Every structure is written in structure tokens, then in C-alpha cells.
Amino acid sequence: MSRQFCGKLFSKAVTFADYGRPQEVLRVTDRAIAPLSPTGVRVRILAAPINPSDINQIEGVYPARPTFEPNVGAVAGNEGLAEVVALGEQVAQRSPNSDGAGLQVGDWVLPFRRSFGTWQTLASVEASQVVKIPKFTNVSPLAAATLTVNPSTAYRMLKDFVTLRPGDYVIQTAANSSVGRAVIQLCKAWGIRTINIVRDRDNLDQLVHELTELGATLVLTDGQLREASVRAQLKELNGPVALGLDCCGGKVSTEVARVLSHGAPLVLYGAMSKKPLTFPVSLFIFKDIQVRGYWMTRWYGQQDHETRLTMWTELLKLIDQGALQSPSFHVIPWLVPPVANADDVNGSLQTKIQDALRDYSAGFTNKKFILAMDPKLLTEKLSG
Ligand SMILES: NC(=O)c1ccc[n+]([C@@H]2O[C@H](COP(=O)([O-])OP(=O)(O)OC[C@H]3O[C@@H](n4cnc5c(N)ncnc54)[C@H](OP(=O)(O)O)[C@@H]3O)[C@@H](O)[C@H]2O)c1
Known part of the structure; x- marks a missing residue:
């Protein structure tokens, strides 16, 4: 052509x-x-x-x-x-x-x-x-x-903000996005559990099934995340919610921040809803949540060629093995x-x-x- x-x-x-x-x-x-x-x-x-x-x-x-x-x-x-x-x-x-x-x-x-x-x-x-x-x-x-943007962003956000241990939980919004799917699969490969928030839709069961097959521990809609019974359940998890990842903004970001364990970072990396963020001050005072931002372009600009290639090769190997679809x-x-x-x-x-x-x-x-x-x-x- x-x-x-x-x-x-x-x-x-x-x-x-x-x-x-x-x-x-x-x-x-x-x-x-x-x-x-x-x-x-x-x-x-x-x-x-x-x-x-x-x-x-x-x-x-x-x-x-x-x-x-x-x-x-x-x-x-x-x-x-x-x-x-x-x-x-x-x-x-x-x-x-x-x-x-x-x-x-x-x-x-x-x-x-x-x-x-x-x-x-x-x-x-x-x-x-x-x-x-x-x-x-x-x-x-x-x-x-599609390697350099989404799987690479998922990889870096899971590695660079907190040391995740097997059994820890990561909570994320837009879990069905390309980044979200990579987060689920990388966490599965590394023994980390995921709480995955998606928007409600007609074929929700099918989406829940798809993400569970990829390795999601829990899949919830943003509406379910606001329910008192679900919040109570999330307080009883048998491991810390050590990291939050959000690319939506708006109300769901606030709900995700509420679920985080003490001192956990909430990493903002997108704004799909185009809505502003509101966090109650109490989350900062009593939980000391850390709100951070991530931009893959900035990371690439700060690294040498070897470091980038090491990450890409690791991701390519996981894709080759079928662990990262x-x-x-x-x-x-x-x-x-x-x-x-x-x-x-x-x-x-x-x-x-x-x-x-x-x-x-x-x-x-x-x-x-x-x-x-x-x-x-x-x-x-x-x-x-
Ligand atoms: N900061 C960085 O360096 C970096 C790097 C990579 C990606 N990102 C960001 O990551 C996000 C996902 O990118 P992607 O390429 O993985 O996306 P994608 O595969 O194209 O999927 C889009 C995602 O956004 C959701 N979405 C669309 N409109 C929305 C709305 N109005 N409110 C809430 N959610 C909405 C979709 O959910 P539905 O199925 O419900 O529509 C879907 O989960 C984007 O915000 C992108 O800018 C940032």
C-alpha cells in the first residue's frame, strides 16, 4: 500500500x-x-x-x-x-x-x-x-x-510503587481494559490477588467469566463496590489491599481509595470518565493513603536501553508461554x-x-x- x-x-x-x-x-x-x-x-x-x-x-x-x-x-x-x-x-x-x-x-x-x-x-x-x-x-x-504501552504500564505500576508480596491484593478500575487484563495476568503469575472493578453492562456474567479465566480473584461492578455488604466483605479480606490502580476518575476512584489498606498507594494513570476526583480528608489523616500518578512515557525517558529491553523480554516470554494473553x-x-x-x-x-x-x-x-x-x-x- x-x-x-x-x-x-x-x-x-x-x-x-x-x-x-x-x-x-x-x-x-x-x-x-x-x-x-x-x-x-x-x-x-x-x-x-x-x-x-x-x-x-x-x-x-x-x-x-x-x-x-x-x-x-x-x-x-x-x-x-x-x-x-x-x-x-x-x-x-x-x-x-x-x-x-x-x-x-x-x-x-x-x-x-x-x-x-x-x-x-x-x-x-x-x-x-x-x-x-x-x-x-x-x-x-x-x-x-501492543507491547510498549499497556502491558508495560501494568508491569511498572505493579513493580514501582510498593513491594507486593504473594497473597497481597491489588484493586483496580477498568479491569477489562488492556492495561487491566495485563494487571490481572501479571498478578496471577506473581501470586498476587486482584479486586477488579468494571462498569455494569448487559453481558456482565460473560465479562466476569472472562476476567476470572484470566486469573481475577474478584470482579465487581462500580455499583456493587458502593454496597455496604460488599464493603464489609472487603474489610474482612485475608490480606492487605496494598495497591490501587485507577484510570477512570470520578466516584469510582473514591470508592477504590476507601478499600485500600493503611498507607497503600493509589496510582492514577488515566481519566476515562473525564470526571474530577474527590477524596475525603479522613482517608489521608487516618489511613495515610498515598495518591500518586504514573506516565509510561516519563519512565521510558528516564531509563536506558538495557532496562527497557529487560522488561520487554520478560513480557514477551510471558506472552510466548501463554501466561500473558x-x-x-x-x-x-x-x-x-x-x-x-x-x-x-x-x-x-x-x-x-x-x-x-x-x-x-x-x-x-x-x-x-x-x-x-x-x-x-x-x-x-x-x-x-
Ligand atoms: N499513564 C500511562 O502511562 C498510561 C499507559 C497506558 C494506558 N493508560 C491509560 O489506561 C487506560 C486504559 O487504556 P487501554 O488502552 O488499556 O484501554 P482500552 O483497552 O482501550 O479499554 C478502555 C477501557 O476504558 C473503559 N472506559 C471507557 N470509557 C469509560 C468511561 N467513560 N468511564 C469509565 N471507564 C471507561 C472501558 O470500559 P468499558 O468496557 O466499560 O467501556 C475499558 O475498560 C486509559 O485511560 C489510558 O489512557 C495510561
């Missing part, structure tokens, strides 16, 4: 020229990509998820701002999996410790630059802006394309049915992406939406 014209290579890209509602501002355009520099690589993007932060970035309410190119705008998307298709002449000859050392055509790489612009087919970047990851037999391209994917194929000309191709793709964004924004989808630029991915197993 890339084309060559007058010696230039074009990437088909989802772009925006102004901040605003994604359904209104996104366009699909053919964007000329930069020539390959001696220290660069050209990559073909295979798949890229739609994460809440991508939407926030398009809306202009995310602190990581993209670069706007004249006549094109900014390319949307921050996460994804790419394959190396060409190497700059110096890259193949690099010493083992320099950026981009050891990269080969065909390698899987993860974009590693803020606001990379992953919702496109091709990119020419400096070799230091991608990171090679090992290929494992049971790690699908879709699982690899991806959420079910809603795949948005980049291919469009045959149409008369290039403008129609772009128009059809644009409509398809806008429709997907509208469905995603409505909530209750229980799926991770992902753009599949590589047609081979359409035959992939779509979960696990």
Missing part, C-alpha cells in the same frame, strides 16, 4: 492538520517519506493500535505533541510494530554498542520516538528511533504491536475493496477509520482496536 512516484516513496498515512475530534480532523493522505539517510532505516509498519492517548493527542489534550509537517500535518499513532525493509549504509557496519547496531532487513522493531506517527505504512527514521525485539514462536505481530482485537484492515482511483482508496480508508473511532469512543467494546497495515495479519488469531 505504498507507492513510488518520480523516484519518491509515499507512505499512506492517517494525518491531522489541526487538533480536534478524531472523526472530524483525521484524513488519509499519501505522504512522501524522507530519503534513507546513511544512519537511518526504512520500516514498514505492520500494525498499530488505537490507544486512548492517541485520541487525546489528536484532540490536543495530551502533553506529548506531534510534529506538524507543511501541507500534510501530523501523522497519528504512537505505538505499533514495524519491520525493517532497508538499512542506511552506515547502519549495517556499526560497532556493537552504537545505536542501530545489528539491525537487519526483516527484523521486528518497535518505534521508539515520542509521537512517532505509527498510523501509516512506511517511515524513514534514524536507526536510534527504533528498537529491535526478539521474535518468539508464540508472540503474534498484534501482541508485539492480549485482549481480543477488533482489527481494522488497511485494505479497501477495489475502487476506481487513489482518492477513492484514501476516502474509503478514511471512512473506515472514522467509523472505527466512533465505535471505540462509545465504550463497552471490550476489544482493543488495531489497524492492520499488513494484509497477512488478517488471518492472524485475533486473541491470545
Whole structure:
């Protein structure tokens, strides 16, 4: 889905020229990509998820701002999996410790630059802006394309705020999100128990069953969490509620804070409800709860390459062993049915992406939406 014209290579890209509602501002355009520099690589993007932060970035309410190119705008998307298709002449000859050392055509790489612009087919970047990851037999391209944001966030939040011991409880909101599912499975692998809060829905039993199968200890709706009998039950747990994780905001955050054990941190990492937080002062005075914030982007910026790769390799091994399953994917194929000309191709793709964004924004989808630029991915197993 890339084309060559007058010696230039074009990437088909989802772009925006102004901040605003994604359904209104996104366009699909053919964007000329930069020539390959001696220290660069050209990559073909295979798949890229739609994460809440991508939407926030398009809306202009995310602190990581993209670069706007004249006549094109900014390319949307921050996460994804790419394959190396060409190497700059110096890259193949690099010493083992320099950026981009050891990269080969065909390698899987993860974009590693803020606001990379992953919702496109091709990119020419400096070799230091991608990171090679090992290929494992049971790690699908879709699982690899969604590694750096959600499973990594779950991993860090469980490791970095308190030392969790086997038998401890972690309470979390939006437990059916991609982060939430990773939290459940990592906790299961590490012997930690989870109290999982979800929003009520028609098919609640099915969702409770799904999360329990993943390893959830308890699954409750936010309504149940407000019931006196449930609160009384949670006071009698046979282990401390040592950590709270919240990406919703609003009333449910207050209820989660009430369940925490003395001195436990409540880590805020998202604001899906877009509602403000209110905590009774008594929770600070008598329980000494610690309200903290977490941002994966900040962690990445503070770590060296070895530390990041150690975490990713551990996560990839868990995925390979079947201990860390991806959420079910809603795949948005980049291919469009045959149409008369290039403008129609772009128009059809644009409509398809806008429709997907509208469905995603409505909530209750229980799926991770992902753009599949590589047609081979359409035959992939779509979960696990
Ligand atoms: N701070 C960081 O570094 C960091 C990193 C990764 C992710 N995050 C945040 O983590 C959260 C989950 O991301 P994800 O990619 O895992 O999400 P996801 O898989 O796309 O799932 C979205 C989740 O949000 C819930 N949700 C949607 N609208 C909601 C609303 N109005 N009120 C309450 N819950 C709502 C959904 O529940 P329903 O099924 O009930 O709709 C679902 O659980 C987001 O807030 C994201 O920004 C933060």
C-alpha cells in the first residue's frame, strides 16, 4: 500500500492538520517519506493500535505533541510494530554498542520516538528511533504491536510503587481494559490477588467469566463496590489491599481509595470518565493513603536501553508461554475493496477509520482496536 512516484516513496498515512475530534480532523493522505539517510532505516509498519492517548493527542489534550509537517500535518499513532525493509549504509557496519547496531532487513522493531506517527505504512527514521525485539514462536505481530504501552504500564505500576508480596491484593478500575487484563495476568503469575472493578453492562456474567479465566480473584461492578455488604466483605479480606490502580476518575476512584489498606498507594494513570476526583480528608489523616500518578512515557525517558529491553523480554516470554494473553482485537484492515482511483482508496480508508473511532469512543467494546497495515495479519488469531 505504498507507492513510488518520480523516484519518491509515499507512505499512506492517517494525518491531522489541526487538533480536534478524531472523526472530524483525521484524513488519509499519501505522504512522501524522507530519503534513507546513511544512519537511518526504512520500516514498514505492520500494525498499530488505537490507544486512548492517541485520541487525546489528536484532540490536543495530551502533553506529548506531534510534529506538524507543511501541507500534510501530523501523522497519528504512537505505538505499533514495524519491520525493517532497508538499512542506511552506515547502519549495517556499526560497532556493537552504537545505536542501530545489528539491525537487519526483516527484523521486528518497535518505534521508539515520542509521537512517532505509527498510523501509516512506511517511515524513514534514524536507526536510534527504533528498537529491535526478539521474535518468539508464540508472540503474534498484534501482541508485539501492543507491547510498549499497556502491558508495560501494568508491569511498572505493579513493580514501582510498593513491594507486593504473594497473597497481597491489588484493586483496580477498568479491569477489562488492556492495561487491566495485563494487571490481572501479571498478578496471577506473581501470586498476587486482584479486586477488579468494571462498569455494569448487559453481558456482565460473560465479562466476569472472562476476567476470572484470566486469573481475577474478584470482579465487581462500580455499583456493587458502593454496597455496604460488599464493603464489609472487603474489610474482612485475608490480606492487605496494598495497591490501587485507577484510570477512570470520578466516584469510582473514591470508592477504590476507601478499600485500600493503611498507607497503600493509589496510582492514577488515566481519566476515562473525564470526571474530577474527590477524596475525603479522613482517608489521608487516618489511613495515610498515598495518591500518586504514573506516565509510561516519563519512565521510558528516564531509563536506558538495557532496562527497557529487560522488561520487554520478560513480557514477551510471558506472552510466548501463554501466561500473558492480549485482549481480543477488533482489527481494522488497511485494505479497501477495489475502487476506481487513489482518492477513492484514501476516502474509503478514511471512512473506515472514522467509523472505527466512533465505535471505540462509545465504550463497552471490550476489544482493543488495531489497524492492520499488513494484509497477512488478517488471518492472524485475533486473541491470545
Ligand atoms: N499513564 C500511562 O502511562 C498510561 C499507559 C497506558 C494506558 N493508560 C491509560 O489506561 C487506560 C486504559 O487504556 P487501554 O488502552 O488499556 O484501554 P482500552 O483497552 O482501550 O479499554 C478502555 C477501557 O476504558 C473503559 N472506559 C471507557 N470509557 C469509560 C468511561 N467513560 N468511564 C469509565 N471507564 C471507561 C472501558 O470500559 P468499558 O468496557 O466499560 O467501556 C475499558 O475498560 C486509559 O485511560 C489510558 O489512557 C495510561
